[in-house]
Amino acid sequence: MARFTVILGFGGKTYLRQVKATSAHAALKSIAAGKHGKAALFRALAKDRPVAIDGIENCWCCSAEYRGDLALVNIVKTAE
Secondary structure (H helix, E strand, C coil), X not given: CEEEEEEEEECCEEEEEEEEECCXXXXXXXXXXXXXXXXXXXXXXXXXXXXXXXXXCCEEEEEEEECCEEEEEEEEEEEC
16 A cells, blocks of 8 residues: 545645555545545545545545535655
8 A cells, every 4th residue: 555645725724644555546435435524524534535646656635526616635654
């Protein structure tokens, strides 16, 4: 499993998490399965698969509308 750093921009704030997972999508799903204040937001983000950022290795992004606001997440594979 690899380590992924997940950077969430939502509501004018930035949130960071690190998780071990097999893929960027699995990292989102792992965070979504947790019991914390942003779990529902991560469940909304995990409905779609993250898209690789063109020209950048080991980086993905995805977004979702949540409670009328845009949530943008960047996922970086930071270690094997």
